[in-house]
Amino acid sequence: MLQNVRGTEDVLPGASQQWLWLEEKARSWLKRFNFEEIRTPIFELTELFIRSIGETTDIVNKEMYTFSDRKGRSLTLRPEGTASVVRACLQHKLIQPNQVLKLYYIGPMFRYERPQAGRQRQFHQIGIEILGCERPAADLESILLLKSLFQEWGISRVGFRINSTGSRGSRPLVQKRLREWLSPHIQDLCADCRNRYEKNVFRVYDCKEKSCKSIIGTLPGILEILSEEDRKYFDDVRKGLDQMGVEYELDPHLVRGLDYYTHTIFEAYSDQLGSCDAIAGGGRYDGLFQEMGSAVQVPAVGWGIGMERILNVLQSLSLLPSVSGPDIVVIASGDENTSQNIPVVQELRQAGFKVEYDLLGRNMKAQFRLADRTGARLAVIRGENEIQGRKVKIKDLTSHEEIELDEDKLLLKVKEILSAAKKVSS
RNA sequence: GUGGCUAUGACGAAAUUGGUAAACGUACUCGACUGUGACUCGAGUUUUUGCGGGUUCAAGUCCCGUUAGCCACCCCA
Numbered sequence: 240m241l242q243n244v245r246g247t248e249d250v251l252p253g254a255s256q257q258w259l260w261l262e263e264k265a266r267s268w269l270k271r272f273n274f275e276e277i278r279t280p281i282f283e284l285t286e287l288f289i290r291s292i293g294e295t296t297d298i299v300n301k302e303m304y305t306f307s308d309r310k311g312r313s314l315t316l317r318p319e320g321t322a323s324v325v326r327a328c329l330q331h332k333l334i335q336p337n338q339v340l341k342l343y344y345i346g347p348m349f350r351y352e353r354p355q356a357g358r359q360r361q362f363h364q365i366g367i368e369i370l371g372c373e374r375p376a377a378d379l380e381s382i383l384l385l386k387s388l389f390q391e392w393g394i395s396r397v398g399f400r401i402n403s404t405g406s407r408g409s410r411p412l413v414q415k416r417l418r419e420w421l422s423p424h425i426q427d428l429c430a431d432c433r434n435r436y437e438k439n440v441f442r443v444y445d446c447k448e449k450s451c452k453s454i455i456g457t458l459p460g461i462l463e464i465l466s467e468e469d470r471k472y473f474d475d476v477r478k479g480l481d482q483m484g485v486e487y488e489l490d491p492h493l494v495r496g497l498d499y500y501t502h503t504i505f506e507a508y509s510d511q512l513g514s515c516d517a518i519a520g521g522g523r524y525d526g527l528f529q530e531m532g533s534a535v536q537v538p539a540v541g542w543g544i545g546m547e548r549i550l551n552v553l554q555s556l557s558l559l560p561s562v563s564g565p566d567i568v569v570i571a572s573g574d575e576n577t578s579q580n581i582p583v584v585q586e587l588r589q590a591g592f593k594v595e596y597d598l599l600g601r602n603m604k605a606q607f608r609l610a611d612r613t614g615a616r617l618a619v620i621r622g623e624n625e626i627q628g629r630k631v632k633i634k635d636l637t638s639h640e641e642i643e644l645d646e647d648k649l650l651l652k653v654k655e656i657l658s659a660a661k662k663v664s665s
Numbered sequence: 666g667u668g669g670c671u672a673u674g675a676c677g678a679a680a681u682u683g684g685u686a687a688a689c690g691u692a693c694u695c696g697a698c699u700g701u702g703a704c705u706c707g708a709g710u711u712u713u714u715g716c717g718g719g720u721u722c723a724a725g726u727c728c729c730g731u732u733a734g735c736c737a738c739c740c741c742a
Contacts (some may be wrong), residue, residue: 245733297740303668319742348742356735362742431739447739496741505739517742545742564687572700605694607702615702622700636702 246352246360248547257550257559262345264391265365270386273523274341274367279323281347285313291527293498295438302350304360312405316349320366321524321541327530328370333526334537339377342517345546357515357548366521366543371536375472378503378523379479381540385507385519386485392549393508393558397518399487400556401480401505403473404441404494405465407526410501413656414440416464424454425493447495469502476503495520499527503540511555513547519544563616565595566657570606572622580621583631583649589620589649590658610636 250258269276285305285559292298304316324342326616328334329392345365352358367384369377382399387396405413417440421428425436428449436443444455462470480487487505495504504522521542527535553559569584571577577600587594595613597606603622610618620632620641631649634641635656644652 242733260731302740350741354734358741364742435739445740467722514737515741520742543742548742590671594687602702604696604698608701611702618702620701624700632701634701639701639703641701 244360246354248359250458251662256562258546260560261392261550261553262365265345265388268384268387268391269343269367272341272380272383272387277324277327277342277344279317279320279327280315280318281349282472283323283326285315286316287326287531288318291325291497291499291531292319293439294297294581296496296498298350298496302352304351305481318350319529320344320346320364320543321368321497321499322531324366324541325369325527325539328537329396329528329531329533334371334533334535336535337371339372341367342370343367348543349514355515357512357545357551359547361506363546364543365543365546366542368539370482370537370539372540373525375479376524377476377538377540378476379483381521381542382480382485382505383483385521385542385544388544388556389629392553394509394549394552394556398508398510399485399505399646400490400493401477401487401491401503402461402493403465403469403476403502404461404467404500404504405502406472407501409469410467413461413464417444417461421454422459424437427454440602441494444492455492462489463489472502486647495522499524499530503526506546509548509552515548517545518552520546520594534607549648556565562595562596562614564616566592566615567594567617567619567653568606568610568613569596569616569619569621570603570610571596572603572624576621579623579626583619590654592653617653621651 281432284661285303288303289299295299298318303318305316308314324344328340328342332342340633343366345363349361351360365388367381370380386397389395404410418436421436421440421443422611424434427442428436428451429446430441430449432446432448435446442460443451444461446452446455447595462473465473477487477489493504493506495506500522502523502525505520508516509518511514519542521536521540522646525536525538525539527539528535550559567587569580569587571580577596580596584594584596595609595615597609599605601609607618614634618634618636624632625643625646629646630643631646632641632643633649633652633656643653
Protein backbone atom coordinates (compact mmCIF):
# COMPACT_ATOMS: atom_id res chain seq x y z
CA MET A 240 0.00 0.00 0.00
CA LEU A 241 1.19 3.48 -0.76
CA GLN A 242 2.10 5.67 2.16
CA ASN A 243 2.73 9.34 2.72
CA VAL A 244 6.22 10.56 1.92
CA ARG A 245 8.80 10.38 4.69
CA GLY A 246 8.77 13.42 6.91
CA THR A 247 5.25 14.47 5.95
CA GLU A 248 2.21 14.11 8.12
CA ASP A 249 -1.53 13.70 7.65
CA VAL A 250 -3.51 15.96 9.93
CA LEU A 251 -6.37 13.64 10.86
CA PRO A 252 -9.90 14.78 11.77
CA GLY A 253 -9.40 15.12 15.52
CA ALA A 254 -6.12 16.97 15.12
CA SER A 255 -7.38 19.35 12.47
CA GLN A 256 -9.65 20.97 15.05
CA GLN A 257 -6.61 21.60 17.19
CA TRP A 258 -4.78 23.19 14.28
CA LEU A 259 -7.75 25.47 13.70
CA TRP A 260 -7.85 26.39 17.35
CA LEU A 261 -4.14 27.23 17.30
CA GLU A 262 -4.48 29.38 14.20
CA GLU A 263 -7.55 31.21 15.38
CA LYS A 264 -5.89 32.14 18.64
CA ALA A 265 -2.85 33.37 16.72
CA ARG A 266 -4.89 35.35 14.23
CA SER A 267 -6.75 37.08 17.00
CA TRP A 268 -3.50 38.53 18.34
CA LEU A 269 -2.02 39.23 14.93
CA LYS A 270 -5.12 41.28 14.31
CA ARG A 271 -4.80 43.13 17.59
CA PHE A 272 -1.23 44.04 16.64
CA ASN A 273 -2.57 45.20 13.29
CA PHE A 274 -0.69 42.72 11.13
CA GLU A 275 -2.00 41.83 7.69
CA GLU A 276 -1.74 38.43 6.11
CA ILE A 277 0.34 37.79 3.02
CA ARG A 278 0.13 34.54 1.08
CA THR A 279 3.06 33.79 -1.17
CA PRO A 280 3.65 30.68 -3.31
CA ILE A 281 5.15 27.66 -1.61
CA PHE A 282 7.77 27.35 -4.34
CA GLU A 283 10.04 29.96 -5.80
CA LEU A 284 13.06 30.21 -8.05
CA THR A 285 15.91 28.46 -6.29
CA GLU A 286 18.04 31.54 -6.68
CA LEU A 287 15.80 33.48 -4.32
CA PHE A 288 16.68 31.27 -1.40
CA ILE A 289 20.34 31.01 -2.24
CA ARG A 290 20.64 34.77 -2.35
CA SER A 291 18.66 35.46 0.79
CA ILE A 292 19.47 32.61 3.13
CA GLY A 293 23.10 32.41 2.11
CA GLU A 294 25.22 29.98 0.12
CA THR A 295 27.14 28.69 3.08
CA THR A 296 24.15 27.86 5.27
CA ASP A 297 23.02 24.33 6.06
CA ILE A 298 19.60 25.09 4.64
CA VAL A 299 20.92 25.94 1.21
CA ASN A 300 23.67 23.34 1.22
CA LYS A 301 21.80 20.24 2.22
CA GLU A 302 18.21 20.88 3.16
CA MET A 303 16.43 22.27 0.13
CA TYR A 304 13.80 20.52 -1.92
CA THR A 305 15.02 21.61 -5.32
CA PHE A 306 13.72 20.35 -8.65
CA SER A 307 13.48 21.33 -12.29
CA ASP A 308 10.16 22.06 -13.90
CA ARG A 309 9.28 21.10 -17.45
CA LYS A 310 11.07 24.11 -18.86
CA GLY A 311 14.22 23.36 -16.92
CA ARG A 312 13.87 26.16 -14.38
CA SER A 313 15.33 25.37 -10.99
CA LEU A 314 12.59 25.69 -8.39
CA THR A 315 12.64 25.10 -4.64
CA LEU A 316 9.94 24.43 -2.07
CA ARG A 317 10.32 27.25 0.41
CA PRO A 318 12.44 26.34 3.45
CA GLU A 319 11.37 29.50 5.28
CA GLY A 320 9.03 32.43 4.78
CA THR A 321 11.01 35.64 4.86
CA ALA A 322 12.64 35.40 1.44
CA SER A 323 9.29 35.19 -0.35
CA VAL A 324 7.82 38.06 1.64
CA VAL A 325 10.75 40.30 0.79
CA ARG A 326 10.52 39.28 -2.85
CA ALA A 327 6.80 40.03 -2.93
CA CYS A 328 7.26 43.40 -1.27
CA LEU A 329 9.83 44.43 -3.83
CA GLN A 330 7.91 43.04 -6.75
CA HIS A 331 4.66 44.75 -5.81
CA LYS A 332 6.31 47.88 -4.44
CA LEU A 333 4.68 47.56 -1.05
CA ILE A 334 7.41 49.51 0.71
CA GLN A 335 6.81 53.22 1.15
CA PRO A 336 9.29 55.61 2.74
CA ASN A 337 8.53 56.47 6.34
CA GLN A 338 5.88 53.80 6.60
CA VAL A 339 5.81 50.58 8.52
CA LEU A 340 4.41 47.43 6.96
CA LYS A 341 3.40 44.63 9.30
CA LEU A 342 2.82 41.29 7.63
CA TYR A 343 2.22 37.73 8.71
CA TYR A 344 1.98 34.37 7.01
CA ILE A 345 0.87 30.88 8.01
CA GLY A 346 1.78 27.86 5.96
CA PRO A 347 3.98 24.88 5.16
CA MET A 348 7.77 24.99 4.85
CA PHE A 349 10.05 22.26 3.51
CA ARG A 350 13.48 21.14 4.57
CA TYR A 351 15.16 17.89 3.64
CA GLU A 352 16.39 16.72 7.01
CA ARG A 353 16.31 13.45 8.88
CA PRO A 354 12.90 13.37 10.58
CA GLN A 355 12.49 12.89 14.30
CA ALA A 356 9.97 14.01 16.88
CA GLY A 357 9.38 17.72 16.33
CA ARG A 358 11.12 17.74 13.00
CA GLN A 359 9.41 16.95 9.74
CA ARG A 360 10.36 17.60 6.15
CA GLN A 361 7.12 19.44 5.67
CA PHE A 362 6.34 21.54 8.71
CA HIS A 363 4.31 24.65 9.35
CA GLN A 364 5.19 28.10 10.51
CA ILE A 365 3.45 31.23 11.61
CA GLY A 366 5.72 34.12 10.78
CA ILE A 367 5.72 37.88 10.92
CA GLU A 368 7.77 40.65 9.39
CA ILE A 369 7.88 44.29 10.47
CA LEU A 370 9.24 46.28 7.55
CA GLY A 371 10.44 49.85 7.44
CA CYS A 372 11.32 50.51 11.05
CA GLU A 373 14.94 50.76 12.09
CA ARG A 374 14.21 51.63 15.71
CA PRO A 375 14.40 49.17 18.60
CA ALA A 376 10.65 49.64 18.85
CA ALA A 377 10.22 47.13 16.01
CA ASP A 378 12.36 44.50 17.74
CA LEU A 379 10.32 45.02 20.87
CA GLU A 380 7.01 44.95 19.02
CA SER A 381 7.88 41.63 17.38
CA ILE A 382 8.96 39.99 20.62
CA LEU A 383 5.94 41.32 22.45
CA LEU A 384 3.69 39.73 19.87
CA LEU A 385 5.57 36.48 20.20
CA LYS A 386 5.06 36.54 23.93
CA SER A 387 1.39 37.41 23.56
CA LEU A 388 0.88 34.38 21.34
CA PHE A 389 2.49 32.02 23.80
CA GLN A 390 0.32 33.47 26.51
CA GLU A 391 -2.80 33.16 24.40
CA TRP A 392 -2.07 29.47 23.85
CA GLY A 393 -1.48 29.03 27.54
CA ILE A 394 2.24 28.31 27.38
CA SER A 395 3.70 30.14 30.32
CA ARG A 396 7.12 28.55 30.55
CA VAL A 397 8.98 29.76 27.50
CA GLY A 398 12.65 30.59 27.50
CA PHE A 399 13.97 33.44 25.39
CA ARG A 400 17.57 33.60 24.28
CA ILE A 401 18.77 36.81 22.73
CA ASN A 402 21.95 38.19 21.26
CA SER A 403 23.22 40.78 18.81
CA THR A 404 25.55 40.30 15.89
CA GLY A 405 25.95 43.98 15.17
CA SER A 406 24.78 46.14 12.33
CA ARG A 407 25.32 45.22 8.74
CA GLY A 408 28.04 47.83 8.42
CA SER A 409 30.04 46.54 11.34
CA ARG A 410 29.72 42.94 10.33
CA PRO A 411 33.03 42.78 8.41
CA LEU A 412 34.81 44.22 11.40
CA VAL A 413 33.17 41.75 13.76
CA GLN A 414 34.14 38.88 11.51
CA LYS A 415 37.68 40.14 11.25
CA ARG A 416 37.99 40.42 15.01
CA LEU A 417 36.55 36.95 15.57
CA ARG A 418 39.05 35.48 13.15
CA GLU A 419 41.88 37.27 14.92
CA TRP A 420 40.84 35.77 18.22
CA LEU A 421 40.37 32.33 16.82
CA SER A 422 43.45 32.12 14.64
CA PRO A 423 45.87 31.03 17.42
CA HIS A 424 43.53 28.13 18.15
CA ILE A 425 42.66 27.14 14.63
CA GLN A 426 44.51 23.80 14.83
CA ASP A 427 42.43 22.78 17.82
CA LEU A 428 39.07 23.44 16.21
CA CYS A 429 36.97 20.62 14.80
CA ALA A 430 36.96 20.00 11.07
CA ASP A 431 33.62 21.73 10.65
CA CYS A 432 34.83 24.80 12.45
CA ARG A 433 38.03 25.09 10.46
CA ASN A 434 35.74 25.26 7.48
CA ARG A 435 33.40 27.70 9.23
CA TYR A 436 36.36 29.88 10.12
CA GLU A 437 36.67 30.78 6.47
CA LYS A 438 33.07 30.74 5.36
CA ASN A 439 31.07 31.91 8.37
CA VAL A 440 32.99 32.64 11.55
CA PHE A 441 29.83 33.29 13.50
CA ARG A 442 28.94 29.65 13.39
CA VAL A 443 32.14 28.68 15.18
CA TYR A 444 30.73 30.46 18.19
CA ASP A 445 27.75 28.14 18.07
CA CYS A 446 29.67 24.88 17.78
CA LYS A 447 28.56 22.06 20.08
CA GLU A 448 31.89 20.23 19.86
CA LYS A 449 33.53 20.04 23.29
CA SER A 450 36.98 21.11 22.18
CA CYS A 451 35.61 24.09 20.29
CA LYS A 452 33.37 25.04 23.18
CA SER A 453 36.27 25.18 25.61
CA ILE A 454 38.28 27.38 23.25
CA ILE A 455 35.38 29.71 22.65
CA GLY A 456 34.67 29.86 26.35
CA THR A 457 38.00 31.61 26.83
CA LEU A 458 37.29 34.20 24.12
CA PRO A 459 35.23 37.37 24.49
CA GLY A 460 31.63 37.27 23.28
CA ILE A 461 30.46 38.89 20.10
CA LEU A 462 28.87 41.69 22.07
CA GLU A 463 32.24 42.99 23.13
CA ILE A 464 33.25 43.76 19.58
CA LEU A 465 30.17 45.75 18.79
CA SER A 466 30.50 49.45 18.12
CA GLU A 467 29.16 51.83 20.67
CA GLU A 468 26.24 52.55 18.42
CA ASP A 469 25.37 48.88 17.98
CA ARG A 470 25.64 48.27 21.66
CA LYS A 471 23.39 51.21 22.40
CA TYR A 472 20.83 49.79 20.00
CA PHE A 473 20.91 46.42 21.69
CA ASP A 474 20.68 48.00 25.11
CA ASP A 475 17.57 49.86 24.02
CA VAL A 476 15.96 46.64 22.87
CA ARG A 477 16.75 45.07 26.20
CA LYS A 478 15.45 48.07 28.11
CA GLY A 479 12.18 47.74 26.25
CA LEU A 480 11.94 44.07 27.11
CA ASP A 481 12.69 44.77 30.76
CA GLN A 482 10.10 47.49 30.84
CA MET A 483 7.48 45.15 29.42
CA GLY A 484 8.42 42.37 31.79
CA VAL A 485 9.72 40.01 29.12
CA GLU A 486 12.23 37.68 30.70
CA TYR A 487 15.15 36.50 28.58
CA GLU A 488 18.66 35.29 28.85
CA LEU A 489 21.53 36.95 27.13
CA ASP A 490 23.33 34.30 25.12
CA PRO A 491 26.53 35.75 23.65
CA HIS A 492 27.03 32.58 21.63
CA LEU A 493 23.65 32.53 20.00
CA VAL A 494 23.97 32.47 16.21
CA ARG A 495 21.24 31.79 13.70
CA GLY A 496 21.27 29.54 10.71
CA LEU A 497 20.45 32.21 8.16
CA ASP A 498 23.01 34.67 6.87
CA TYR A 499 20.77 37.70 6.59
CA TYR A 500 20.45 38.54 10.27
CA THR A 501 21.88 41.74 11.72
CA HIS A 502 21.63 43.28 15.17
CA THR A 503 19.13 41.51 17.39
CA ILE A 504 18.62 37.77 17.07
CA PHE A 505 16.52 35.61 19.33
CA GLU A 506 15.14 32.15 19.88
CA ALA A 507 12.31 30.83 22.03
CA TYR A 508 12.46 27.32 23.43
CA SER A 509 10.41 25.03 25.63
CA ASP A 510 11.49 22.60 28.31
CA GLN A 511 8.65 20.31 27.26
CA LEU A 512 10.47 19.10 24.16
CA GLY A 513 13.50 16.92 23.58
CA SER A 514 16.49 17.99 21.57
CA CYS A 515 14.33 19.92 19.08
CA ASP A 516 13.35 22.46 21.69
CA ALA A 517 13.32 25.66 19.63
CA ILE A 518 9.72 26.75 19.12
CA ALA A 519 10.42 30.08 17.46
CA GLY A 520 13.33 32.03 16.09
CA GLY A 521 13.97 35.35 14.47
CA GLY A 522 15.80 38.59 14.40
CA ARG A 523 16.55 41.76 12.52
CA TYR A 524 17.65 41.77 8.90
CA ASP A 525 18.44 45.29 7.78
CA GLY A 526 20.48 44.26 4.77
CA LEU A 527 18.30 41.70 3.09
CA PHE A 528 16.26 44.03 0.92
CA GLN A 529 19.33 45.53 -0.66
CA GLU A 530 20.85 42.13 -1.16
CA MET A 531 17.67 41.23 -2.98
CA GLY A 532 18.06 44.18 -5.28
CA SER A 533 16.27 46.97 -3.47
CA ALA A 534 17.58 50.44 -4.30
CA VAL A 535 16.87 51.66 -0.81
CA GLN A 536 17.61 50.12 2.52
CA VAL A 537 14.59 48.62 4.23
CA PRO A 538 15.16 47.82 7.88
CA ALA A 539 13.19 44.79 9.03
CA VAL A 540 12.56 42.38 11.90
CA GLY A 541 10.73 39.08 11.86
CA TRP A 542 10.32 35.67 13.39
CA GLY A 543 8.83 32.27 12.68
CA ILE A 544 7.04 29.91 15.02
CA GLY A 545 7.08 26.14 14.47
CA MET A 546 3.46 25.11 14.69
CA GLU A 547 4.04 21.38 15.12
CA ARG A 548 6.36 22.10 18.01
CA ILE A 549 3.82 24.39 19.64
CA LEU A 550 1.24 21.64 19.30
CA ASN A 551 3.69 19.19 20.86
CA VAL A 552 4.21 21.51 23.80
CA LEU A 553 0.46 22.01 24.20
CA GLN A 554 -0.06 18.27 23.97
CA SER A 555 2.46 17.49 26.67
CA LEU A 556 0.90 20.16 28.89
CA SER A 557 -2.62 18.86 28.12
CA LEU A 558 -3.64 22.32 26.99
CA LEU A 559 -5.30 21.34 23.73
CA PRO A 560 -9.09 21.63 23.58
CA SER A 561 -11.03 18.42 23.30
CA VAL A 562 -12.84 17.68 20.10
CA SER A 563 -16.28 19.20 20.13
CA GLY A 564 -19.29 17.14 19.10
CA PRO A 565 -22.66 18.17 17.70
CA ASP A 566 -25.16 20.23 19.66
CA ILE A 567 -28.04 18.00 18.72
CA VAL A 568 -28.64 14.54 17.33
CA VAL A 569 -32.11 14.02 15.91
CA ILE A 570 -33.45 10.55 16.53
CA ALA A 571 -36.16 8.67 14.67
CA SER A 572 -37.88 5.42 15.55
CA GLY A 573 -37.18 3.61 12.34
CA ASP A 574 -36.10 3.76 8.78
CA GLU A 575 -39.43 5.14 7.61
CA ASN A 576 -39.73 8.25 9.67
CA THR A 577 -36.00 9.03 9.48
CA SER A 578 -36.65 10.81 6.22
CA GLN A 579 -39.52 12.72 7.77
CA ASN A 580 -37.03 14.16 10.22
CA ILE A 581 -34.68 15.63 7.66
CA PRO A 582 -36.65 18.92 7.46
CA VAL A 583 -36.36 19.21 11.24
CA VAL A 584 -32.64 18.56 11.09
CA GLN A 585 -32.25 21.19 8.43
CA GLU A 586 -34.33 23.72 10.32
CA LEU A 587 -32.13 23.34 13.39
CA ARG A 588 -29.02 23.73 11.26
CA GLN A 589 -30.46 26.84 9.69
CA ALA A 590 -30.85 28.21 13.19
CA GLY A 591 -27.10 27.83 13.62
CA PHE A 592 -26.79 24.57 15.53
CA LYS A 593 -24.46 21.71 14.78
CA VAL A 594 -26.88 18.90 14.07
CA GLU A 595 -26.40 15.25 13.18
CA TYR A 596 -28.68 12.31 12.54
CA ASP A 597 -28.02 8.66 11.81
CA LEU A 598 -27.35 8.37 8.10
CA LEU A 599 -27.12 4.60 8.46
CA GLY A 600 -30.76 4.35 9.56
CA ARG A 601 -29.94 2.13 12.53
CA ASN A 602 -32.27 1.33 15.38
CA MET A 603 -33.02 3.77 18.15
CA LYS A 604 -30.50 2.33 20.54
CA ALA A 605 -27.74 2.85 18.01
CA GLN A 606 -28.92 6.38 17.37
CA PHE A 607 -28.68 7.20 21.04
CA ARG A 608 -25.27 5.66 21.14
CA LEU A 609 -24.27 7.87 18.22
CA ALA A 610 -25.47 10.89 20.16
CA ASP A 611 -23.53 9.82 23.20
CA ARG A 612 -20.29 8.89 21.45
CA THR A 613 -20.12 12.08 19.46
CA GLY A 614 -20.61 14.07 22.64
CA ALA A 615 -23.89 15.70 21.64
CA ARG A 616 -25.55 17.90 24.20
CA LEU A 617 -29.15 17.14 23.28
CA ALA A 618 -31.11 14.38 21.62
CA VAL A 619 -34.25 15.45 19.80
CA ILE A 620 -36.57 12.48 19.56
CA ARG A 621 -39.14 12.48 16.84
CA GLY A 622 -40.42 8.96 16.32
CA GLU A 623 -43.69 7.61 15.10
CA ASN A 624 -45.62 8.43 18.28
CA GLU A 625 -44.36 11.99 18.36
CA ILE A 626 -45.08 12.64 14.71
CA GLN A 627 -48.63 11.40 15.09
CA GLY A 628 -49.24 13.54 18.15
CA ARG A 629 -47.44 16.54 16.57
CA LYS A 630 -45.07 16.39 19.51
CA VAL A 631 -41.31 16.13 19.96
CA LYS A 632 -39.11 15.11 22.85
CA ILE A 633 -35.87 16.71 23.95
CA LYS A 634 -33.48 14.72 26.07
CA ASP A 635 -30.57 16.37 27.81
CA LEU A 636 -27.81 13.81 27.50
CA THR A 637 -25.83 15.04 30.47
CA SER A 638 -28.67 15.41 32.98
CA HIS A 639 -30.68 12.55 31.39
CA GLU A 640 -33.82 14.66 31.67
CA GLU A 641 -36.42 14.31 28.98
CA ILE A 642 -39.27 16.66 28.15
CA GLU A 643 -42.08 16.48 25.65
CA LEU A 644 -43.44 19.52 23.87
CA ASP A 645 -45.46 20.63 20.87
CA GLU A 646 -43.65 20.29 17.59
CA ASP A 647 -43.75 24.00 16.83
CA LYS A 648 -42.12 24.91 20.13
CA LEU A 649 -39.01 22.87 19.38
CA LEU A 650 -36.75 25.57 17.98
CA LEU A 651 -37.59 28.01 20.72
CA LYS A 652 -36.90 25.48 23.45
CA VAL A 653 -33.66 24.28 21.91
CA LYS A 654 -32.44 27.86 21.66
CA GLU A 655 -33.32 28.40 25.27
CA ILE A 656 -31.41 25.37 26.47
CA LEU A 657 -28.36 25.74 24.26
CA SER A 658 -27.86 29.48 24.35
CA ALA A 659 -27.09 29.33 28.04
CA ALA A 660 -24.41 26.74 27.41
CA LYS A 661 -23.04 28.57 24.36
CA LYS A 662 -22.39 31.72 26.33
CA VAL A 663 -20.30 29.83 28.80
CA SER A 664 -18.26 27.89 26.26
CA SER A 665 -17.47 30.73 23.89
C1' G B 666 24.27 12.81 6.27
C1' U B 667 26.28 9.55 10.96
C1' G B 668 25.19 6.26 15.13
C1' G B 669 21.60 3.52 18.34
C1' C B 670 16.58 1.46 19.47
C1' U B 671 11.88 -0.26 17.69
C1' A B 672 7.90 -2.44 14.21
C1' U B 673 2.25 -7.97 16.52
C1' G B 674 -5.83 -6.75 15.21
C1' A B 675 -8.99 -0.18 14.52
C1' C B 676 -5.82 1.02 19.18
C1' G B 677 -2.81 -0.37 23.77
C1' A B 678 -0.51 -4.70 24.35
C1' A B 679 0.53 -10.81 25.86
C1' A B 680 3.20 -14.82 23.76
C1' U B 681 8.51 -20.04 28.70
C1' U B 682 14.48 -21.87 26.22
C1' G B 683 12.87 -20.81 18.33
C1' G B 684 7.29 -25.37 19.07
C1' U B 685 -0.89 -24.30 18.06
C1' A B 686 -0.07 -16.19 17.53
C1' A B 687 -2.97 -12.59 19.38
C1' A B 688 -4.25 -13.71 26.47
C1' C B 689 -5.89 -9.14 28.88
C1' G B 690 -7.75 -4.18 28.04
C1' U B 691 -10.06 -0.34 24.72
C1' A B 692 -12.95 0.37 20.40
C1' C B 693 -16.80 -1.55 17.19
C1' U B 694 -21.62 -4.66 16.22
C1' C B 695 -25.82 -7.18 18.39
C1' G B 696 -28.70 -8.62 22.58
C1' A B 697 -30.53 -8.56 28.02
C1' C B 698 -34.13 -3.48 28.13
C1' U B 699 -39.40 -1.15 28.40
C1' G B 700 -39.29 2.83 20.82
C1' U B 701 -33.73 5.84 25.15
C1' G B 702 -27.18 6.48 25.14
C1' A B 703 -23.23 6.72 28.93
C1' C B 704 -23.30 2.10 33.89
C1' U B 705 -23.92 -3.56 34.37
C1' C B 706 -24.19 -8.49 32.14
C1' G B 707 -23.99 -11.81 27.78
C1' A B 708 -22.60 -12.91 22.58
C1' G B 709 -19.74 -11.57 18.40
C1' U B 710 -16.28 -9.01 14.42
C1' U B 711 -10.87 -7.65 12.74
C1' U B 712 -4.37 -11.09 12.06
C1' U B 713 -0.69 -15.29 7.54
C1' U B 714 3.53 -10.54 13.50
C1' G B 715 6.06 -3.48 8.45
C1' C B 716 8.16 -5.50 3.66
C1' G B 717 11.87 -9.01 1.15
C1' G B 718 15.22 -12.90 1.70
C1' G B 719 18.08 -16.61 4.74
C1' U B 720 19.11 -20.43 8.82
C1' U B 721 15.90 -24.55 10.84
C1' C B 722 11.88 -30.37 11.01
C1' A B 723 9.82 -25.69 13.03
C1' A B 724 10.81 -18.32 13.16
C1' G B 725 6.70 -13.06 16.13
C1' U B 726 11.26 -14.96 18.45
C1' C B 727 17.89 -16.01 15.28
C1' C B 728 20.73 -13.70 10.74
C1' C B 729 20.97 -10.26 6.34
C1' G B 730 18.63 -6.49 3.51
C1' U B 731 14.83 -2.80 3.07
C1' U B 732 11.08 0.77 4.56
C1' A B 733 9.09 3.65 8.39
C1' G B 734 8.99 5.66 13.33
C1' C B 735 11.61 7.08 17.66
C1' C B 736 16.33 8.74 20.22
C1' A B 737 21.12 11.10 19.92
C1' C B 738 24.53 13.92 16.68
C1' C B 739 24.48 17.77 12.80
C1' C B 740 21.20 21.72 12.46
C1' C B 741 17.04 24.06 13.33
C1' A B 742 10.87 25.47 13.54
